[in-house]
Amino acid sequence: xxxxxxxxxxxxxxxFVNTCILRAVLYGCETWPWTKETALTLxxxxxxxxxxxxxxxxxxxxxxxxxxxxxxxxxxxxxxxxRKWNYAKKISLCxxxxxxxxxTGWLPMCKRSKGRSKTRWLDDIAKFRQRDSxxxxxxxxTLLDGCINKSTELFAKKTRRILCYRDKRVK
Numbered sequence: 001x002x003x004x005x006x007x008x009x010x011x012x013x014x015x016f017v018n019t020c021i022l023r024a025v026l027y028g029c030e031t032w033p034w035t036k037e038t039a040l041t042l043x044x045x046x047x048x049x050x051x052x053x054x055x056x057x058x059x060x061x062x063x064x065x066x067x068x069x070x071x072x073x074x075x076x077x078x079x080x081x082x083r084k085w086n087y088a089k090k091i092s093l094c095x096x097x098x099x100x101x102x103x104t105g106w107l108p109m110c111k112r113s114k115g116r117s118k119t120r121w122l123d124d125i126a127k128f129r130q131r132d133s134x135x136x137x138x139x140x141x142t143l144l145d146g147c148i149n150k151s152t153e154l155f156a157k158k159t160r161r162i163l164c165y166r167d168k169r170v171k
Contacts, residue, residue: 002016003016003049003053004055006055010053010054010070013053014071014072017049017053017073022074022076022079025045025076026079026080029084030083030084030121031087031121032080032084033121033124034081034084034121034124034159035119039162042076042077042080043076043077046073046075047067050067050071050073053071054067054070075156077156077159078156081155081156081159082156084125085125
């Protein structure tokens with residue numbers, strides 16, 4: 001009710017969303033395999049929350065850009081991608097014996113089922129670097145050469161372009 005209340009200032013709502021809700025929604029996003037479905041789910045959830053904060057209904061047909069400028073919230077997709085890249089950087093700098101590094105490079109001994117393999121969290125980083133993640137095996141840390149922040153920004157922009165292209169196709 002705090003977010004829908006008209007008597008509560010927008011600054012307070014924004015602070016509540018950025019400190020509490022954002023952390024809960026993006027919990028564990030560092031290890032998510034990044035897909036279009038994940039991005040679309042995050043984007044629609046954020047837009048739904050922003051409309052609730054402002055008291056705007058879908059019938060009012062207010063554009064997402066106007067709503068975002070009024071609320072001033074951080075973009076959840078960009079935040080999730082930034083966390084993912086920072087986590088990958090942190091893991092790549094760890095010792096090889098650390099459990100996080102061991103589980104990241106782990107490959108199961110059993111056979112996989114037929115069909116396309118499931119997306120792994122490393123696949124989107126490799127795809128962004130225009131390489132195949134199978135090439136690297138345990139040497140995946142070479143994918144992170146260069147500036148992490150610059151890569152994060154570029155990856156977020158590329159993801160936004162894909163989502164905007166999808167929106168235009170739907171209309």
